[in-house]
Amino acid sequence: xxxxxxxxxxxxxxxxxxxxxxxxxxxxxxxxxxxxxxxxxxxxxxxxxxxxxxxxxxxxxxxxxxxxxxxxxxxxxxxxxxxxxxxxxxxxxxxxxxxxxxxxxxxxxxxxxxxxxxxxxxxxxxxxxxxxxxxxxxxxxxxxxxxxxxxxxxxxxxxxxxxxxxxxxxxxxxxxxxxxxxxxxxxxxxxxxxxxxxxxxxxxxxxxxxxxxxxxxxxxxxxxxxxxxxxxxxxxxxxxxxx
Numbered sequence: 001x002x003x004x005x006x007x008x009x010x011x012x013x014x015x016x017x018x019x020x021x022x023x024x025x026x027x028x029x030x031x032x033x034x035x036x037x038x039x040x041x042x043x044x045x046x047x048x049x050x051x052x053x054x055x056x057x058x059x060x061x062x063x064x065x066x067x068x069x070x071x072x073x074x075x076x077x078x079x080x081x082x083x084x085x086x087x088x089x090x091x092x093x094x095x096x097x098x099x100x101x102x103x104x105x106x107x108x109x110x111x112x113x114x115x116x117x118x119x120x121x122x123x124x125x126x127x128x129x130x131x132x133x134x135x136x137x138x139x140x141x142x143x144x145x146x147x148x149x150x151x152x153x154x155x156x157x158x159x160x161x162x163x164x165x166x167x168x169x170x171x172x173x174x175x176x177x178x179x180x181x182x183x184x185x186x187x188x189x190x191x192x193x194x195x196x197x198x199x200x201x202x203x204x205x206x207x208x209x210x211x212x213x214x215x216x217x218x219x220x221x222x223x224x225x226x227x228x229x230x231x232x233x234x235x236x237x238x239x240x241x242x243x
């Protein structure tokens with residue numbers, strides 16, 4: 001894959017489980033790839049400097065938290081949802097790191113661990129947390145954050161919500177496809193479920209494995225790339241009047 005926007009640099013401060021909290025069962029996402037896909041989505045927006053981003057399958061919120069730190073001044077609102085209560089709890093914990101007080105609380109936790117165990121990993125985590133705090137410290141900007149529980153493939157999961165996303169970016173589950181397919185062997189009906197929270201220019205980026213298919217007469221695919229076992233696709237609305 002050719003990276004058009006994100007250079008190959010050190011992202012170790014954003015490693016899962018270092019400052020951003022990780023728990024077993026929640027996948028990570030390559031940081032450079034996340035930023036590249038996000039930047040490609042920005043390229044399709046009229047106003048790429050005040051963005052609302054939504055992840056309908058947020059897991060532990062790692063992807064959104066990473067993008068928040070890397071694009072702190074550009075992102076105005078982060079919205080997350082998942083079918084799991086535990087996932088929403090972890091997502092809220094991680095998104096709180098994008099707030100100065102929340103990150104300072106995490107630094108205090110790491111300091112306590114360092115005092116108890118005196119491990120080099122805690123020293124490294126403390127250094128990374130301090131670097132991340134520098135991103136927030138000199139800014140008056142605040143990212144609005146919200147997370148809620150929903151089954152994105154249920155009936156009308158996003159109706160009557162008070163946000164519209166500029167970018168929808170999700171890394172869907174790669175495991176048991178039965179839950180996703182709802183009886184359809186060829187297509188996961190995700191795109192049409194997102195219509196209630198789209199704008200005229202909303203772009204949707206979906207990462208999946210190569211066996212999963214996403215199709216909707218309401219969306220046009222504008223990019224497709226395979227990276228190892230991953231496939232990412234970017235879509236936009238064919239008929240903006242549906243929003």
